[in-house]
Each structure stands twice: as structure tokens, then as C-alpha cells.
Amino acid sequence: MSAGSPLGVPVHSDPPGGYRAVGVWGLGVTVYFVAITYRTSLGVAALDATRRFDINASALSTFSILQLLVYAGMQIPVGLLVDRLGTKKVLTLGVVLFTAGQFGFAFSESYAAALACRALLGCGDAMTFISVLRLGARWFPARRGPVIAQIAGLIGMAGNLVTTLVLARLLGAFGWTATFAGSALGGLVLLVLVVTLLRDHPKGYAVVNSPHVDGGYVRRQILRTWREPGTRLGMWVHFTTQFPGMVFLLLWGMPFLVDGQGLDRAGAGELLTLVVLSNMAVGLVFGQLIARHHAARAPLALGTVAVTAAVWASVLLWPGHAPMWLLVLLCTVLGACGPASMIGFDFARPANPPERQGTASGIVNVGGFTASMTTLLAVGVLLDLTGGSFRAGFASIFVLQALGVVQILRLRGRARERERERVVASRVEAVHVPVSR
Incomplete structure (x- = not known):
């Protein structure tokens, strides 16, 4: 102590x-x-x-x-x-x-x-x-x-x-x-x-915040948090991974499965439940992997994006209705989107001190929900423009994924280097802190 x-x-x-x-x-x-x-x-x-x-x-x-x-x-x-x-x-x-x-x-x-x-x-x-x-x-x-x-x-x-x-x-x-x-x-x-x-x-574990809050507090808090590459990387990871599963569960999954793939409502409901169950199972696996292997964060996030894109492409390019095994695979993979988006917080957390954790989490969380809103609108507009073509509507997913992957690759090295600097600095500080006996 x-x-x-x-x-x-x-x-x-x-x-x-x-x-x-x-x-x-x-x-x-x-x-x-x-x-x-x-x-x-x-x-x-x-x-x-x-x-x-x-x-x-x-x-x-x-x-x-x-x-x-x-x-x-x-x-x-x-x-x-x-x-x-x-x-x-x-x-x-x-x-x-x-x-x-x-x-x-x-x-x-x-x-x-x-x-x-x-x-x-x-x-x-x-x-x-x-x-x-x-x-x-x-x-x-x-x-x-x-x-x-x-x-x-x-x-x-x-x-x-x-x-x-x-x-x-x-x-x-x-x-x-x-x-x-x-x-x-x-x-x-x-x-x-x-x-x-x-x-x-x-x-005994309170975070000591500055007692003086002036008009520039909000601006300084946001700017200091945003300047950390880990915060920005976390936001883009959240942006790129969360929205395919969110959009499917929140609004467009049921219409796609019923009107686009010819399933009845009961069968479509079972597949939506599969997305939720997959999310819960994958979340436990991802949490354990990242806790034991910190370097697995980026590969897990990028791997989830790649697999999601590949399976969606297979479903959308399949002539006629996709077979049930492929729809089951799609819903299983979409279940991994939520746990993969949580990796964004694991980039932002070590990049910021305790007094900025809430602000950092807020910035990260904006990413996925912004992508989800954009895709909800894009799918609806494209469905109207194309007379109900789900193939055209869901093609918007690939555009946002490509944008997010470019940003993740751009920021990944900076965030890793900054994390190393913080670890070294904390070790040096720990050596020089007086220890009570």
C-alpha cells in the first residue's frame, strides 16, 4: 500500500x-x-x-x-x-x-x-x-x-x-x-x-476527482479521452462488429426470414432465439480468451467481421432461398457480433485513467449504435427503392464493415504502442512510490 x-x-x-x-x-x-x-x-x-x-x-x-x-x-x-x-x-x-x-x-x-x-x-x-x-x-x-x-x-x-x-x-x-x-x-x-x-x-477505493469543475471540464474530459488511440480504436471496433447482429434482432431479421426466405413466423422466431443463445455462449468464450491472452483482442474482432461478411455474402448470393443449414450458420455467426463489440471496451479501458472510464465507455458505445441506426435506415431505403430486394438492402452492411476495418487497421499499431508506454510508465511510478511498513 x-x-x-x-x-x-x-x-x-x-x-x-x-x-x-x-x-x-x-x-x-x-x-x-x-x-x-x-x-x-x-x-x-x-x-x-x-x-x-x-x-x-x-x-x-x-x-x-x-x-x-x-x-x-x-x-x-x-x-x-x-x-x-x-x-x-x-x-x-x-x-x-x-x-x-x-x-x-x-x-x-x-x-x-x-x-x-x-x-x-x-x-x-x-x-x-x-x-x-x-x-x-x-x-x-x-x-x-x-x-x-x-x-x-x-x-x-x-x-x-x-x-x-x-x-x-x-x-x-x-x-x-x-x-x-x-x-x-x-x-x-x-x-x-x-x-x-x-x-x-x-x-477505501474511491477515485479522487478534482473538486473544481469549471466550464471547460466537459471539453477537456472529452478531448483527453479522444486523444487516446485506444479510445478511438475501441469505438471503431464497436462500430464494425455490433451492428449486423443488432439490426437483425431489432427490426429486419423477422421480415428477412419470413418475406425474404419463405419461413413461417415460428421458424423465424426460433432462428432469432438462436442469435441470442449464440451471443450468450460466445460471450463467455471471448471473455475467457481475452482475459488470458490480451493480444487476442484485435484478431477476435477482425475475425468476427470477416466471418460475418463471408456468411452474409453466401446467404445473399445464394440463388433463391438459402438452405436452412446456411440460415442457422448465419444466425449463429450473428450471435458473435455482440461479444465482439465488447472488445472495444477492452481497448479503451487500459488507455484511460479511472476518472475517465465513463467518458471512454460512452465514446466507444456511440460507435455500434451509430452504425446500427445508419444500417436500419439504409436497409429500409434500399428496400423501398428496389421493390423489396433484401439482397440490395443488406448489401449496405459490407460498406460499413469496410469503413470500420480500415479504421481499425489504421489505429491498431498506435494503440498498441501507447498501451506499452502506459505499462512502462506505471511500473516506473510504482518503483518510486514510498511503501509503508
Whole structure:
């Protein structure tokens, strides 16, 4: 332990982890899990929404695009808030917002009111994942970071399963208002638990921030974080890997499988569930690999992009309907996109000090959701222009993948060199820190 820390905090030691860390972090992940169920709840209620609000497919897609737009736009502000205010305050606000959004959606009678509620939900949802990443970094040793982040993503995807398997049945049994209002009760329970039980960090491991915040704080925080090559590399990794799976699950997978490949809704639903299950399984594998072999980060990310592009090309170029084995392979590969996107955070985390972790995570998280919004729009526009050609619509995926790969290759060497410099600097600093006996 060092003797000269401003608050008696260990300067060069990691948080201890342990059962208490699992409990506190687990509560934060539960918030993320519930946020995911709310985020994806519209997916199983799409047909009900068209009847309730008397809207067409284009208006329906606006729900998803608006939600992603709010989510992506909030990432950097949320990162700044987490760094400034701490995890507990930001998560508490997030729970309040997404619960209010879900309750409002339950009772909305007009399209405009429903849109406003989904935007409110997206705002609260945007506050959860970055907070959970920060919570993991403050409660567990750094070497556990990749596994902790992947497990958080895995549990979040389980929320998608709950939506598909449980919420859909409740909607059929009890109707719109009872289902959405009843699910929102979980947010109220979470709010009580977060306020009473959540802690930002273990005792004695507080991050010492500057007590003075002037008008230039936000600009300096963002610029310092952005200047790190690891932050920019992490953003482009997230950009390039996440969006194919996100777009498929969020909106265009079901139409592609039913209208483009001739499957019935039940068979298409099973393939969408396969994407989620694959995501959960691959997440565990990737987390373990990166924790043990730090150099595997870039090869795993680029390999996922290459395999995704190859399988998508095979499906789109197949004459007529693709065979079932190829569609199963596609959905299995798309399940790897989420875990691969988590690698972006593993580039940004070691590139930034603790007081900038939230900002760095926010910048990284903008990448994938920006690509997802772009692709959601591009596929829709191309479908309209080509009379419903999914082959043309999904071709937009390759354009964004190519852009992302170029940026990853451009930044990879700089980030690796900068990481080495930080490791050397930290070792030199550790040697010169006085040690108390």
C-alpha cells in the first residue's frame, strides 16, 4: 500500500473483488437486464402497436430508430455524468426514466405520446450499460475486466430472451396495458434496491476527482479521452462488429426470414432465439480468451467481421432461398457480433485513467449504435427503392464493415504502442512510490 494517497487510497492496487463485489455489481447488472427487457419489448408487440396506434410499417420502424438515436446521443453525456457523479446517482436516474417510459407506453393512446415514452425509455436505458461497466471496474481487479464485461453483456441478452419467451405470452394473455404496466413494476422494485443497497466502490477505493469543475471540464474530459488511440480504436471496433447482429434482432431479421426466405413466423422466431443463445455462449468464450491472452483482442474482432461478411455474402448470393443449414450458420455467426463489440471496451479501458472510464465507455458505445441506426435506415431505403430486394438492402452492411476495418487497421499499431508506454510508465511510478511498513 502506498503512503501518500490523498484519501489514504491504495494508489497501485486493484479493488479486491469478492462476494460483496459480486452482490453490488449483480444489482447493477440486474438494472441493465430489466432495461434490455423494456428496450426489446416492442419487438414482440409490433403487430399490436400497428393496430393500437393505426400506423404503417414506416411509422413502426420510427420507434426503433428514435430509441437508438436517443441511446447513441446520450452515451458521451452519460459517460461524463458517471465520471462526475458516480454510478449510483446515474443508475438511479436511469431506473426512474426507463420505468416512467414503460409505464407511459402502457397507457399511451396516441402515436405521438407513445413515441415520447419510447424516447424517455431510451434515455433511461442509455444510462445503464456504461454505469455497469464503471461498477465492474471499481469493484473487481483489472485482470477480471474482460470477463466481467462479457458476463454483463450476456446477462443483458438474457433480457432479450425474457422478452421473447415471457412477455410475448403475457401480451397475448392479458393485453397491452396490463402487460406493459405490469412489467414496469419491476422498475419500481429496482429503484428501491438501488437507492438502499448500491455503492459506487469498495471502502477505501474511491477515485479522487478534482473538486473544481469549471466550464471547460466537459471539453477537456472529452478531448483527453479522444486523444487516446485506444479510445478511438475501441469505438471503431464497436462500430464494425455490433451492428449486423443488432439490426437483425431489432427490426429486419423477422421480415428477412419470413418475406425474404419463405419461413413461417415460428421458424423465424426460433432462428432469432438462436442469435441470442449464440451471443450468450460466445460471450463467455471471448471473455475467457481475452482475459488470458490480451493480444487476442484485435484478431477476435477482425475475425468476427470477416466471418460475418463471408456468411452474409453466401446467404445473399445464394440463388433463391438459402438452405436452412446456411440460415442457422448465419444466425449463429450473428450471435458473435455482440461479444465482439465488447472488445472495444477492452481497448479503451487500459488507455484511460479511472476518472475517465465513463467518458471512454460512452465514446466507444456511440460507435455500434451509430452504425446500427445508419444500417436500419439504409436497409429500409434500399428496400423501398428496389421493390423489396433484401439482397440490395443488406448489401449496405459490407460498406460499413469496410469503413470500420480500415479504421481499425489504421489505429491498431498506435494503440498498441501507447498501451506499452502506459505499462512502462506505471511500473516506473510504482518503483518510486514510498511503501509503508
